[in-house]
Amino acid sequence: xFTGLITDRSQVxxxxxxxxxxxxxxxxxxxxxxxxxxxxxxxxxxxxSLTKFNSEEMCxxxxxxxxxxxxxxxxxxxxxxxxxRSLALGDRLGGHFVLGHVxxxxxxxxxxxRGEGLWVSLRIPRNLLHWIVSKGxxxxxxxSLTVNELDxxxxxxxxxxxxETLKTTNLAELKKESVINVECDHLVKxxxxxxxxxxxxxxx
Numbered sequence: 069x070f071t072g073l074i075t076d077r078s079q080v081x082x083x084x085x086x087x088x089x090x091x092x093x094x095x096x097x098x099x100x101x102x103x104x105x106x107x108x109x110x111x112x113x114x115x116x117s118l119t120k121f122n123s124e125e126m127c128x129x130x131x132x133x134x135x136x137x138x139x140x141x142x143x144x145x146x147x148x149x150x151x152x153r154s155l156a157l158g159d160r161l162g163g164h165f166v167l168g169h170v171x172x173x174x175x176x177x178x179x180x181x182r183g184e185g186l187w188v189s190l191r192i193p194r195n196l197l198h199w200i201v202s203k204g205x206x207x208x209x210x211x212s213l214t215v216n217e218l219d220x221x222x223x224x225x226x227x228x229x230x231x232e233t234l235k236t237t238n239l240a241e242l243k244k245e246s247v248i249n250v251e252c253d254h255l256v257k258x259x260x261x262x263x264x265x266x267x268x269x270x271x272x
Contacts, residue, residue: 069155070110072163072205072212074237076100076151078111080143081125089131091119092140094149096126108168110152112238113210113249114138115168138170139209139247148238150210163212164205165254171196174208176246177224186229188242192250194223198260199252207251211237 081093094111096103103126107118114134120127135141143149155161171193178189190208192200200206202218206225211233217226234240242248 070115070152070166070168070210071155071159071161072113072152072166072207072210074150074152074211077148077236077238078126078151080145080147080149082145083143086129089129089135092128092130092143094126094128094151096121096124097151100153108154110150110154110166110168110210112139112149113166113168113207113251114140114170115154134170137172138249139173142247148241150237152210164207166207166210166212166251167254168210168251170249170251171199172250173247174250176242176244176248179242179244182228184231186234186239186242187226188229188239189224189226190248190250191224196250196252197223199256200225201253201256204256205253207249209237209239209248210251211239 076097078094078097081095084091103118103121105118108115109118111128116128118126119129130140174190174192176188177191180187197220200215200218202215204215206213206215213227215225216228229239
């Protein structure tokens with residue numbers, strides 16, 4: 069479980085292909101002194117298990133299913149990624165509940181500078197739209213954001229990136245045609261499924 073509040077960033081060192089996916093190597097953040105094998109870490113919003121590490125690099129295995137649903141296939145050496153370690157009991161929940169189970173990818177269609185921040189427009193897969201609500205939460209590359217505008221007919225939404233978000237995450241590097249990971253709000257998914265279940269029960 070995560071919050072969508074990015075604590076650190078890292079860079080891709082290399083990728084090693086395998087039969088069922090690939091192993092990705094990232095630079096270990098300087099202050100991460102208490103890592104444990106097998107712990108869950110969100111990388112661009114994707115929950116992965118730490119398989120090996122030292123003071124210089126961390127290793128994670130990325131399977132084919134993850135490659136199909138995320139932007140990991142396009143992560144080149146040197147790419148900056150967002151990092152968040154999983155919640156511990158007693159931690160403050162400052163964003164929203166993020167599971168690290170990315171639902172799909174979105175395309176940046178427009179970026180507009182507004183004051184110190186950025187207004188970003190995204191094209192969202194239509195199969196995800198029923199899990200998105202205006203003024204609700206969404207995780208983009210693991211970053212907890214508010215859906216400012218939603219156009220279901222066009223399949224687009226807009227978010228505003230404040231200066232602090234631009235300073236602490238890789239969203240400052242977005243440009244038109246960038247591909248980003250999207251995880252819809254889990255609470256909306258639960259409510260949506262409950263409505264579907266009640267509708268199906270009423271038809272019996």
